[in-house]
Amino acid sequence: MFTANNTGKHELTLSEIKLSYIGLPFVVIVSLCGFLYYSIWGVDPLIWGVQKFFSYMGVPLVLMGLFLNEFFYRLTLAIFCKFPMSTFWYGFNLGQLMKCGDRDIPAGVKYYRIALILPHLIVGFFPLIWGIVINHPTIFIFGFLFTIASVGDLVLLWEMRHLKSGNAVSELPSREGIAVEDDVLDE
Numbered sequence: 001m002f003t004a005n006n007t008g009k010h011e012l013t014l015s016e017i018k019l020s021y022i023g024l025p026f027v028v029i030v031s032l033c034g035f036l037y038y039s040i041w042g043v044d045p046l047i048w049g050v051q052k053f054f055s056y057m058g059v060p061l062v063l064m065g066l067f068l069n070e071f072f073y074r075l076t077l078a079i080f081c082k083f084p085m086s087t088f089w090y091g092f093n094l095g096q097l098m099k100c101g102d103r104d105i106p107a108g109v110k111y112y113r114i115a116l117i118l119p120h121l122i123v124g125f126f127p128l129i130w131g132i133v134i135n136h137p138t139i140f141i142f143g144f145l146f147t148i149a150s151v152g153d154l155v156l157l158w159e160m161r162h163l164k165s166g167n168a169v170s171e172l173p174s175r176e177g178i179a180v181e182d183d184v185l186d187e
Helices: 016-041 043-053 058-081 109-134 137-149 151-162
Strands: 009-013 089-093 098-102 168-171 177-181
Touching: 009 151, 016 043, 016 109, 016 137, 016 151, 043 137, 058 109, 058 137, 109 137, 109 151, 109 168, 137 151, 151 177
Parallel strands: none
Antiparallel strands: 009 177, 089 098, 168 177
């Protein structure tokens, strides 16, 4: 059971510089998967997949991936934190070209960590690996792009490593980061 206490609140935001220097090694590692695909299957399937993906089928796949990523994120929070799905709102920030949403109820740190990583495994990493295994360049490119796109959430996960389990977090609606309420949750 969670109980609330009166505590302080602060924000943990990610700047472009922080995203760059923490996220760059991750991007390099994921890019090595492209080299792995090339070394196993050659360049012809990859060129065919890039042409197909960035032609008529790319836009619906990217929109579907954005929706699924956000859906799995919200579903994870709904299941682990027992929030009804009606407490979430969804949107798209055209100025930053990113999806956004907000919740009124903060989640525990451990559940928020799961909610950050699970959608990127389902939408990014698993399709990336599956595309390599079965030589399907469209699935590989989809997984590659969404794994690279997850670098912001993975950097946020890295930055959350010092938060205590009693902290509660909620996402910031207009920028990359979280609002942290200190020692709110007692388990």
